[in-house]
Structure formats: structure tokens, C-alpha cells
Amino acid sequence: MDDVVYKAGIAGATGYTGYELIKLIHRHPALEVGWITSESSAGKTMADVHACAWDYPLISLDEAMRRADEVDVVFLCLPHAASIEPVRAFDKTGVRVIDLSADYRLRDPAVYTRWYGVEHTAPDLIDDFVYGLCEVYRDEIRGARKIAAPGCYPTSVNLALYPLAKAGCLGERVIADSKSGVSGAGRKAALAYNFVEVHDNLVPYNVGYRHRHIAEMEQVLNGATPGGGAYRFTFSPHLLPVNRGILSTIYVTVTGGLSQADVRDLYAVAYADEPFVSVLPAGQAATLRHTTHTNLCVIGITPAQPDQPDGDEYIITASIDNLLKGASGQAVQCFNLAMGLEETTGLL
């Protein structure tokens, strides 16, 4: 490893994603914190906002833009729609940009508008971005200067199904029953996320075909399928009374007459060299615990009818930490690839 240390700017640093990103940067031998921003807490420090001892001053986004040349990369941890213009502004300075919002993930601005309900004001920039799912788009991410880090739910579903889609063996109907920790909703005051409302509860929301993250599943899995896919998604996210982690339990049909061994082989081959994807032995399902506080995606493959060796229905379980592989960890993984560093640097 060389000894260059890059400086990172973080826009929107006081959310859970930004906080986690700072922790990762602290462990990363080639990254250090440059400036960090917070619109609501500019003038304070991280220690004023979180139970931590980090005395980084929080500056405004405006000041950050003026100080773009102090950093080598900007990670944007802003809400969707709030990232569009800041990305454009940072991009003009020439600094490398990794955007963790949804704003530059979707290739088609019309799709963005349909799901997010806002016009995309920088459609010209979208083409410059690569979608930061390293296991699928590794070659494009290498050396990239603009990366859109994937959403948390789609990361779990896309990694769970990519080997099947790529092999053209994924049945048309995909049912993903996903459960997410509360940090996925962001750090905000809202009655729905008050402790008493979430604790001892389990809340399905946007069930069916209503959650924005479906767009990323369609883009990645349709795109990965030879000849293009046209999967029909049913996606049911649930709010789980834990802080972090996503478990997706996914019901699929495997086409092409594959045996159980064939299916396992598809995964084994697809992920043989992946440092952050782990396929469980037969008979095991992924749990939240498998990945909490790691950058891993752990996948379990279970035939739906264990007594029927030639059955074509499967349950794929996939677990990630929504703040790491589902957000900041994946962003750092992208950074490593983009800079030509070892992909796992600071993430093991």
C-alpha cells in the first residue's frame, strides 16, 4: 500500500450514514477527514451532536463548496433531491464525487421523476455517473470520478439475485420481503420513529410496488439479464425494531431446469472472488447478525420444497448492514476501486 493519504469532505455528516462514514475513514489508512458539513448544526462540532469525542467543526455546504480544493473526494450524505445541485457544484470544481443519495443512481431521469416525484435538474450529469455496486460494475467503477452509491434495500436484493439474472435463470416474478433497522430512515425527529412507536412493533410500509428502491432493482437486474430482463417485483419493506441491518427474504423461481447443485454453483462461481459476498452452506439462512458492523453481504439459498430435488422455487435470504454495505461501507469500497487501492482497504 502506498502512503498517500486522501482527504475526504463529507456533506451531510451528522446523519447516521455520515457518522458511520467518519468511523470508516478513521480506520482507513489512506483516508482522513477534511471538512464535514451540516446545514442544521453548522458552527457546532460532531461532539455537540453525537455522543462522541470528535471535535470536527461542522461547516455549511456553501463554505464547503468554497473549500472543495481542500479535499480529494466529496462524499455526499444528503437526502434525495437535496444532492442534485450540490453535486453539480462540486463537480465543477473537479473534485471526485461519491453521492450516497438516490439522485444519480437511475439512468433515466424520467424514471427518477416517476419514483421521487421531483424533476431532475441535472440530467446531463447522470451519464457521467457509474452505479457503485462493485460486484456488478467493478470495471466501470475503477478510476471513476463520479459514483452513485446504491440504496440499501436494492443492494441486498440485487446481490441476492444477480447470479440468477446474469445466467438468465431468474423467473419473472420476484417477491422480496425485506426488514430494515430504523437507521435506514435517517436521523430525524418524526413520530413514526419515536422509540415507543417502533419498539416491540413490526411495521410493513409501502408494500407491493410502491417503494422507490424498486427502480434500482429493475435497473440492475433487468440490465444484468442476457437480452434484458422484465422482472415483475413485489417488494414489502418492514420497519424492524433494531438500529441497523437489512434482511431480505426473497421468493423466486429458477428457470432453465437447473438442479439445486446447479443453482449453488451459479452463486459459487459468481461470487468466488468477491471479498464482501459470502454464500452460506446449504441448509443455512442468512441472519441479521451475520453482517451487522461488517461490509459483508451474506446470502443463503434454500429450496422451497426440500423434498423435491427438481423443484424450481427458492427462497434466497440476504443480509447486509444498511449503514455499511448498504451505504458508507459500499461508498468506501467504491472509493478504493476508483483510486486504484486494494478494494478491501479499511473495510475488513
Next chain:
Amino acid sequence: MDDVVYKAGIAGATGYTGYELIKLIHRHPALEVGWITSESSAGKTMADVHACAWDYPLISLDEAMRRADEVDVVFLCLPHAASIEPVRAFDKTGVRVIDLSADYRLRDPAVYTRWYGVEHTAPDLIDDFVYGLCEVYRDEIRGARKIAAPGCYPTSVNLALYPLAKAGCLGERVIADSKSGVSGAGRKAALAYNFVEVHDNLVPYNVGYRHRHIAEMEQVLNGATPGGGAYRFTFSPHLLPVNRGILSTIYVTVTGGLSQADVRDLYAVAYADEPFVSVLPAGQAATLRHTTHTNLCVIGITPAQPDQPDGDEYIITASIDNLLKGASGQAVQCFNLAMGLEETTGLL
């Protein structure tokens, strides 16, 4: 309501189900605790075992059988297989029996053996039992002297799908993704249920077609279907980090060309007079909180493709409290029906 007060014996009173049953009996104007048993804690009192002030002495099952004539009804809260012979013994005394174990739920002893792995030593008694799902078998439960209270998971799934099955409109494939609180596993020392293992975790188990409770879903829903059903179940239970409650998210196809309004009507009609089943307005999904600490089953009906009014795919969410509607509450509801009391007595 008349003023007769019946005495209840509880076999296996120190588990979570027995404990909850005692709380229900305390609120029930026509029930009081006779004797209660515990093999492991005989000689102690409930206050020695639970954080409560109940000084009921715990006696052995043997002593309880000798004192069968002191009670009007025996509730058995024993593990599966452990109930078979005690039920036979109590039955000989002529006392009314409500068994909360799985031992007398399945009509076919061969099916029992296939799922539970033990021979049924009292197959002759099975026919005397009625399956205590009041919303489906109300007439048979009225006046019944032997009742097998349903399992927790099947109660949520069966009530969620009964209107469709009865109307002959339930598609062949049923996928139930269920999440249960830890009390469903019973009160026992086991590493898998140690707080640290469960907290901040979500654990799928027996995923696919491996959980014993599938047998009750097949029995009830196949049986309710005109001409008999042959549904193909995929059932994925998950251990949820909460004490109590089950949420089942169920993926089905509705046959017969029904519109969304038709489907809602089926449920409205089927459950119009049910005191313990509540169907949510369109657009709402059931949450755990809807039913915790109640005897309710709350059901949400969501089209999988909201934009397609004639779509036939649905997500049915169903919530119950596994200790109440999924066990002791349902047992008391059966008791009320069996004794000719108002069905809701002590349960509202």
C-alpha cells in the same frame, strides 16, 4: 350473564402460555383458577417462578389428575407429544379438556407423525376433538367437550386467507413470510434464545416447507375450499426481537377474476360479525402493535400492483398476539363458546 363461576385447572402453568392464561382467568367473570401444575417447579408457587404476586401452589400432573373433579375444565399448556397421555387421563375423568398443544389438532395421525416425528398413542381420541379456530368451526365448538386450540402461526395465516379459500378464489401457491416474538418458542433455557443472540438480530428458521405448523394451514385452508383445496405452501418463519406478537406477510394470487372491491367484499362479509377479526381500510397494512395484548386478528389487504385494478396478486398482512389469539386468548374464546357464554367474555 349468569353467575356461575367455573374452575379451571391448568397443566403446565409456568410457561408463557400458562402465565397469560392465568391473567385472562383473573379478568374473566365466569372463570377462576382451580389448581395449576408444573413438573419442574412442583412444590413452589407462581411467585417463586415469575415476577408476580400470585401464590398459587404448583402441583404435579399426577396430583392434578387425582384432583380432576375439583375443576370444570382443564387447559393443557404442555409441549407437543407431552399432551397425548395426560389428555387421555383427564378425559377419562369426564372433565372438559382444552389442549393448547399440537397433539390433537391434526385429524390424521399419520400427518401428525410425519411432522412431529412421534407416533400418536391415542389416535382413537382425535376424532372427539374439534379444532378451536372459532371463526371457522364455531358450530362444532359450541358445546364441545374436547377442543384442540390452534397453533399461533396457522391462526394468523388461516384467518388471513379463509375468506379467499372459502370462496374458492385462493390461488394454488401461498407464500407466508411470518415473523414471531420469542415467547412463541416457549419458556426455556436455550442458547438460541439467550438475549444476546436474539436482540438486534432477525433469524429465519425452518424456511420453505419445513415448519410443523404448515400442517394446520393445509388442514384448515384445504378443508375450507369448496371441493377441497390443494394449496402449495411456502412458509418462512422468522424470530423477531420482541417478546410477543406475530406478523404474517402473505403473498397470494386471487383467482376468479375478482376486482379489488370484490376481494375486499369477501373479507367484509366473511368477518362482518366477528368480534375478534378486524379488516383494515384499503391502503393500510397490519402491524404488530395493532394486536399486542389483545385477542384480535387484524388483517390488511394490499394489491401487489396498485396501478393495475385488475391485477390478481395480493399481499395479505395479518397480525395477532401469539400468546392471546395465538394461544390462551383463543383457548378462552373456545371455552366461552363451549360453555354457552358470550364468546367475548373476559376477552375485550
Next chain:
Amino acid sequence: MDDVVYKAGIAGATGYTGYELIKLIHRHPALEVGWITSESSAGKTMADVHACAWDYPLISLDEAMRRADEVDVVFLCLPHAASIEPVRAFDKTGVRVIDLSADYRLRDPAVYTRWYGVEHTAPDLIDDFVYGLCEVYRDEIRGARKIAAPGCYPTSVNLALYPLAKAGCLGERVIADSKSGVSGAGRKAALAYNFVEVHDNLVPYNVGYRHRHIAEMEQVLNGATPGGGAYRFTFSPHLLPVNRGILSTIYVTVTGGLSQADVRDLYAVAYADEPFVSVLPAGQAATLRHTTHTNLCVIGITPAQPDQPDGDEYIITASIDNLLKGASGQAVQCFNLAMGLEETTGLL
């Protein structure tokens, strides 16, 4: 019990206290819901606000005042300071008032102002109120028309120490280390109560001599002491990652040369006939679980130096459910006493 059913108005019904009060009223044979109010949700129903099936319309406080004659008692579940004027308005209509806020608890308006930072605009009414801690002020509560229901923390500390204070045997220094579930903070959107902030955390706040509830401890315990007490309180509340319940671990010195048996006798005598106070056997400490979902206060008495039979230092543990004995349950207990009903009606 007679067959009269009283109608209750609830001001501020959508908070956790109001919600719990409605549940209690449903179980109470002599109470039913009249109207309920919510300033923020007027025009909606409870089912719009909580995961429940209660279709009570929510009206404004103004409308409620015009409809005061429809109810026999008004329970006010409003924040402190917000209750002062509504109480005055309801009082003019002659309706019975039970105020669950802090506004009429403190006899001295100057003390109120010191702790709550607002002027008391109805000091003339304070004298009409009785402090609704039934175990201490039972005679005054009987027949009372204006009752100030006690705060949650003080209920646990006052019941824990009342027998010692009344006997003049409580040492001057009192250290109360209290832990409360999050519902004690009320139902509101605030980052500090966001699930992620509270879960897996324990947060001391207002440690020392800074929490408003100290005023109620001083008023009750100083008042109960023969000749008047002048206790010196150190009070450390902690926010606990549970929904409900308070556990106070209290460090005291017992004066007067009492033996351990003497101390236990003081409690046994003081609480011999109390339906809602339970003193644990020697060697046991109170846990949250002892009282959750009950109107009980459970107390444990532990000598600090078990080897020294004549030691004078004790640890008193006291557990209540903050929403029941610490709020709505206690309010109903007061109502029962005030109306001449059996004190335990609807509360067992």
C-alpha cells in the same frame, strides 16, 4: 357495585397517557368514554392516530368545554402549563376534574414557578386540589372534586419511602437512581427519542437536583414526617430502552436504631391493606417486570451491608408502570375513591 355508568371526558387523548386511560375505561364497569380531545388531530379519530380500531372522534378542547355537561368527570392529560386554564374552565362548569399534569400538584405556586419556569395563573384553585397519591391521602381523595394525579417518578420514590418518613426514621440524605421507559417523555417527535438514539443506550439526564419531580418528593415526604422533614434529595433519572416502567433504586439511611426486622415491619404495617402496594420478601429486589401492565407498586428492601444486622444503610427498590400507577391507573384509582366506588374497580 351499583349499575351507574359515569361518562369520562379526556382532554389530550392521543398521548400515551390518554391512550392508556381509554384502555382502562374500557375495562371499567362504571366508566365509559364521553368525548376525547386532541388539538393537533381534531377532526380525526383515534384509529387515525394509533394502531387501534377505536373510532372515537377527536374534538377540540374548545368544543369539549362547551360539552362539559355531557360528562361526569374530565381527565386532563395535557402537558404541564397547558392544563392551568383548561382546568379553570372545566371547573366553572362544575364537572369533576382529575388533572394528570403537574399544574395543580404543588401546594405552593412559588415552588411551581421555581421548577416549571412559568407563573401559575390560577393559584386560587390550587387549594381546592388534593394530591392523588391514594396510599397517603386517601381520606382527602374520598369525595374530592378536584384531584391532581401524581407524577410518575415521585410515585415510585414516595411509595418507596413513605413508611420510613411517616415513622420519622428516614435519614436526611436520599439518593434516588431512577430508570424510566420512554413513554414517560410523552408522545412526540424529537430526535432525542428517535428509536436509534434510545435503543441500545442508557441516558442519564437532569442528574443531581435538577428534575422537576423532586418538588413532589419533597412535598410528600417532608409532609409525611412527624414535625416536618427536610430531606436532601439527589435524584438521577435515566432514559431506559423500554416503552414503559420505572425502577427506582434508592439509597437511604434508617435512623432510630431500627433492626432489619423493624424496618420490614414498618413497611408491612404501612401497606398491610393496600391493594396496589406489594412488599417483596427479604432478599428480593423489585424489577420492572413485577409491575408492567399493572397498577401495582412493588417494593424491595435490602440492607446495604447484609453481614451487619445493625447496619442502618438500605437500598429500597421500587417498580411501577409509569403509564398506570404512575399516571392513568392512579387517576382511575383516584376516581374510584372520589366516587365512592371500590378502590380497585377496573384496575385488577
Next chain:
Amino acid sequence: MDDVVYKAGIAGATGYTGYELIKLIHRHPALEVGWITSESSAGKTMADVHACAWDYPLISLDEAMRRADEVDVVFLCLPHAASIEPVRAFDKTGVRVIDLSADYRLRDPAVYTRWYGVEHTAPDLIDDFVYGLCEVYRDEIRGARKIAAPGCYPTSVNLALYPLAKAGCLGERVIADSKSGVSGAGRKAALAYNFVEVHDNLVPYNVGYRHRHIAEMEQVLNGATPGGGAYRFTFSPHLLPVNRGILSTIYVTVTGGLSQADVRDLYAVAYADEPFVSVLPAGQAATLRHTTHTNLCVIGITPAQPDQPDGDEYIITASIDNLLKGASGQAVQCFNLAMGLEETTGLL
């Protein structure tokens, strides 16, 4: 930092402490896993026992002893009493030993026997051990070959009070009200640690002067006091419904007429150069969150009577992660010191 990498043997690796130690070793540039043992799971791998992908084989303690020469240091994560003889055996091989059990922490074997109820069968070895609280015994730990890593509760209390004791300003009576996550109880199947028993609960246990860890508080704080201390401890541990973390809320009197500024100065000076102890600004109390997943001890200093600048009563709050600073993190800190590495290596 040099490039030597030491091999660590871990005895009792499948408990929570051992698991955490392996995670630390993975991040430590100068440590790697040699062998690891488990009596109950010998022959399996870590991945069979925990939800992780570590394929380290688990060997028996007997085999480990034969392979002592394969490692440079042995960390023993065994229960108390179970460490005495293995330590002797490993010691004979000459390997460096860091014992995380209580067996070699107490200088006086009679004190060990009094608290732990077992005879110490290797009293001759005790003198060779240094107590591994680096902030107090740093000089002795440098180069040490036998280190007894401190207990979790005592670490929080001793670091919280050490500056006062060392200055001779700690009042005789010390009241420590401590709350610990469940991992502190070890990884075992026991009804008391079943999820349902712990969740939504708070359980005081061994309240007063009954918990074994008091011995370590007495040893360290009495020893640190000029002329020797004779503190009188009241210690109340509570089982908290979280996985990890200890918060101690400690009530003390400061002697010697110190002002609040003086007291803060004592701490500032004592911990000025400590990498793992952080004293909060005035007005802040320590929370669990301050230290979870870190090797920090965070301390808050709060005057009990904020209005009395010359008051001598204080509340000291101290937070640690019981598995890190309270166990494995501290053990690695000791290792670093013992080997002459930077003390913070692998721990930041």
C-alpha cells in the same frame, strides 16, 4: 511500528469475550490468531458456533497446552475458577499469559476465596501477576509476562474514582449504581437470560455488598489512596436490556474542601494523557452510547447540588463497553504495553 506479528492463542474462544477478542486481533497489525479452544465445541469451527465466516478450528484446552509453543501469548477467556490450573500449565511452557478471568486479579487468596467460594490452588502464582488496569498500573504492565485483565464493573468504577482516591479526596462511602448489558453474563443457556425474561425488563441483582466485583474496587481504590483507603462500598448492579455496555452512576462525597473547578482539575490532570479515558465537559453525563464498540471509558462529573458551588456531593457517571474496555479491549491494551507496542495499536 515494527513488522513482527505475534500469534495469539485464545482459551475459551466461543464466549462473547473470545469472539470480540478475535475481532480485535483481526484489526491489530501485530497480532494474528494462532489456535483457539472450546471445550464444548472442540472439533467444530467458529462459523459453526457464531453467525460469522471464521473457519478457525476449535481445539481442546489439552491440545492447546501441547501447542503452547505455537503462540506468543495466550489469552484465557474462561469462567472464574476454570482459569487457575490452565494458567499454571501455560505458565510452565513459558508463554506469555493474559487471563481475563477473576482468578489472578486479587492479591490475597483469602479474599478470592471469600468472594468466589473456592480455594485458590495456585496462590504462589498470584504474586507474578499484575492487575491490568493500564491507567493505574501502567509501569508494572510494561514488559509483564502475566497479566490479570480487570473485571468489567470494576473498570468503570475504578476509572471513575481513581483521580479522587489518588488525591486522597474520596469520601468513605461510595455508592455505585451500575447497569450492564447481558453479554456481561457470558454466553450461556439460562432461563434468567432468555430474551423474554430480559427484554422490556430491568433487573437489579446482588444489590448492596454482595457482588464479587467489589473486591477489585476495594483493592484498586484502597490501594491508590495515600496511606491506604478504607472505602465502604454499596454496589447495585442491574441487568439492562441491551447486549453490551456498562453505565455506572456513582454517588460520592469529595473531601478536602475542593471546589468544583478543583475536582474537574483532578480528573483533567489524572487523565490528560490517557488515550482511552475521556472526561466530558461540565454539565454532561456519560451515556452507554459514548463508548459502545470502543475501548473508551467516558466520565461525567456532576455536582449533586448545582446551586451550591461549595457542595461536596458528586455524581460521577462512567461508561464503558463491557466487552472492550471491560474485557478484550483492555486485554489487548495490556498486550500492547507488555510487548512495548504503541498502547493504542489496533484499538482506535
